Amino acid sequence: MALRRGRGFACVNYPIGMNLGGDPSQALVHATPDGKFMVTLSSIDLGQGMKSVTRQIAAETLGVPVSDVYVDTADSDTGPHCMGSFASRGTHRVGNAVIRAATEARTQLLEAAAEELEVDAADLEPDGEGGIQVRGAPQRSISVADAAIAAQFKQGRTLSGRGIFLVPPSEVDPETGEMSPVTCFAHAAMAVDVEVDDETGEVRVVEINSAYEVGRALNPKLVEQQLIGGAWMGLSHALYETTEPYYPEREHLPLDFNSYLMPGPGNIAPHNIAILERPAEDAPFGGKGPGEMCANPVLPAVANAVFDAVGVRCDELPITPEKILRGLRSANGS
């Protein structure tokens, strides 16, 4: 009886957005009288950081500091339509809608500033710090606040924008399955080291080393949070979780977190992550949604590591001690 080490590998890609498209999202952007910007959505922030990412995208596009942008979302009376927060679509779809809305607002902002400075709007650029300046001549400038005040109270101009992003719906060929599923894919690879107790069937994940390609990390801390948390979820799927432990029989069903197993703090494995960024052509600043795919490579990598450790193929999830011990016994002929 011994602790046996093993390592497993897996790699995946992941489609971004709803399969076959047809899932629009809209955004509205408007300036307050003194040049702060409100982004209005109906998208849901589940904790993944939707509000933060759209706020940064709006600030980047408008050319103003992120502190001058606020995201108001999830009220059907004010927020324009969004299909929802699922299918890794938030960053891609809503982010693009925000770019369009913010671009339109920015165009108005620059025209208001141009009128005040008596220059061509095409020669202006925001400095990203709350000012707008003539390109190449930063001494000729106006603050975003003054431009907004002039637009509102002097010029009679709105500084607002609308945006929608839609990958139009497409069809599937019934005979061949030919289709245009999505426009971009994220990628990941992972090596998992495990230790399996061949007496108890217990699996301990010793270390995870991974690489995730996310297009562009729009907010590196949010990406880190998604990947760490998502991989933990994958580990939980691999080794613990199911609502039907003896599927397809509906017996011994867990009804709460005492019987629905999940790893505790002591089961968290060190996870060393590398982020790769290959921007997608139609993604906002190239960023693909990392939210869903981060769990996926963990499940097979753990299964492959368990096989490497003890020679038992656990092809049915979750990989419980019972399944490992039964596998070991049948291999020993006992």
Add this chain to the structure above:
Amino acid sequence: MSSIEFRKELFANERPEGLNEIGRPTIRQDILGHVTGRSPFYDDHLFDGLLHMRCVRSPHHHARIRSIDFSEAARLDGVIRIVEPKDVPQNLNTLLSLINFGKEDEPLLTPSKVGYRGEPVLAVIADSERQARAAVDAVRIEWEVLPHVLDVEEALAPDAPVVNEVYPGNTFEYYDKYDHQKLRFGDVEQAFATADRIVEGRYRMSPIEQAPMETCGAIAVPETNDRIACYTSTQALFFSLGTTAKLLDMSSARLHFVGGTVGGGFGGKVDSIVEPMSVLGALLTGAPVKFMWDREEEMQVGAPRGAELWDIKDGLDSRGRIVARSFTGYFDSGAYTRLSSYAVVKATGHLPGPYSIPNVASNVYCVFTNRTPATAMRGFGITGVDFAIECQMDRCARAAGLNPIEFRILNAYRDGDMKAHRRKAKNTALIECCQVVADKSRWLIGSQSRSQSSLRGGGGERAEIPATAIDEVGRIGDRRRREVPTAPFAAGDRKQLPAGTQRGEETPAAPPQNPDMLGHLQSESTAAADPLPTTQSMPRLQPPADRQVDRQPARIPTRDPKAPASGTDAGQAPTRQPPTRRPPVRRTSVSRHISGFRRR
């Protein structure tokens, strides 16, 4: 401890830097509320006279209701209203009717026959949750228990119990023709016959709970202006609003949905059950009504990630290249469709995984069984099949005697490769991910594998669409008449589709509707430093044949003569390009509840 590094040297020339706010670790706008426990979740909205709604549920997997007696329950203290199926104005729905996909197959409250344990047949509204629970216990139902089926393969047998009368074959029906989704690319049978070795595996994933800390729920509140406000945990505000309007046959203008801060979703808060239930309660009582699942309901009645079963057969050549891969997949949808029909199509588009394989076939079934309906969960349609594919890849690597990372790199897809769904791969990065992990984990790979790149070696022969074997096996209803094999080509019937057959094209995003919405970043300094316009934020209207050639049109878009000149710099303003390469979309009907197009 964990660590994170950014490998900025990879794909650096495709990634303009110098952005102001993008790429910064800005803290969340709402973090102070979260960490001080003050962010309002739906259940934090407090109302005087709030009523509580709970469901009477089936104790059987499959049963007919002979009679219901709720007279005792209705007399209990605090009971305000018993809600019956006939109180639901439009008591049949399928979630994806919002995009016109599938038949109406699920009631909100089930009137006659239940298809899973936990199915709601009646609801009680009471002053307190305790009184609602007592009333639920006091309802007497006489059941006629029916034979049930829990296994996906048994459900496909000719004599299997019919789980859902709307789909008498126990499968979702695709394109009014087949009882499964097909994928056909090349000729797997021919390739298997000449392969060096065959590797087969069978993989299964049991149902998994989304397990949010906050269970699904909603509070509906009548407003004085004849509207209903609904505070909800939904992941999809207008999806839930549209579903509510449809089930309750009311104008969406009377609904005001407020959501936003959600205690975990992971896919389990899309199903839009708690919203119509609570709104119905508010309509019937004229009072605020809360409908919230307890943990047991969240675990066993709320839809989980469904179980999947996958058979994979691979053919390998002597060098370890996969020359053919065949799948037979089963999604256990439970008693109703919810979103599993969609997952089947999404999974099919994902096959055969991120690899270039010249011959691929799959049959994937959305199967109805007498269990809790399945729904979306993080990685929907992909997680289960990725588990199957990557375990299978490990088997194949060992069968071929190759290092598992080298084996992946050898078979990895690259830019320009034709995928099995007949679109070209682009923007790929699998090989680089494999190489980086090999480094990080000190898992030695050879110089041959180390020198590979996603940017090179793809396309050419690998971009061609091969002659393809097709078949018409598995028509709707066939399986009720006789045993029909489930695997591709197992029934023998074959026809040939010529090489190069492609019926559609890449579907790019719709262009901005107005010129002033088109990204200024395409003409600005950040773009100037960028050798590849493909990295810009706005969608390109036409896929590039060649990046260098494509560069110019992306910067200086053509003007549409019909478009109005816009402002001062109309000459530079990029305008909408005619969508000449847009594939035809059949827009056969539009739902009146939230727009959407028919998906066929």
